[in-house]
Amino acid sequence: MSEAIAAVLRYGFQEMYLNRIEAIIDPANTSSVQLLENVDFVREGLLREYDLGQNGFDDVFIYSILKRDFK
Template identity: 40%
Template sequence: MNLTFYGNTCYIRNLTVDDAEEMVQLLVRNREYWAVYEPRHQDSYFTAMVQREKIRESIYQARENREYSFGIFEHESNKMIGHISIYGIKRLPFLSALVGYSIDEACVGKGIATEAVQLVVAFGFEQLHLHRIEAYVSPRNIGSIRVLEKSSFLKEGLLREFLYINGVWEDHFQYALLEGEF
């Protein structure tokens, strides 16, 4: 199943095992940059073998309608510049999911992450028929907070000591967008 959604600055496409090498390059380029807000990974995570397996698992999860993982690509070069997922999909009585994303440090501040979030949100509401999409973000991650707020997500609260990142329990804001607000 090929899912591709086009925006003005980027497009998102579901990942295939052929994307593993390019995913590794993206991960390696951003290893230190992303580690500020995400748990550090073992060296084996940054290998094509592990990324192929992660992509295979995401393909299985998509078939089961539980998760959809996309690469974020530049229009001109078709280069992978990030990744975004809609995951933790719950059916009635919830009809909800989570969105998570990371953008290449070299592409920050260009509106690409905002557009990718808007594309995946449209997919969630229009094709998956969700009622609610949530996102968790570190209070220190001002750029990601801006992405969510530009995408009409509303801050609903603070999740205290929510995520264990690099030896420290970190608080996170919970943001959400409802189908009727989309």
């Protein structure tokens, strides 16, 4: 899966000229947390009550990677 993410990041940075790519994920989704951290995304913080779920508002993590940090 990390090869697919690397391809998407490469396209975003090289073809779309993005400087920053973000991901917002459920903190309970440990597979996504591990995947993002394995491709050098940085956890910037916790957005409290960001997303409206079935039982009210849920917290989410926000991750990002900058073009200068992409290898």
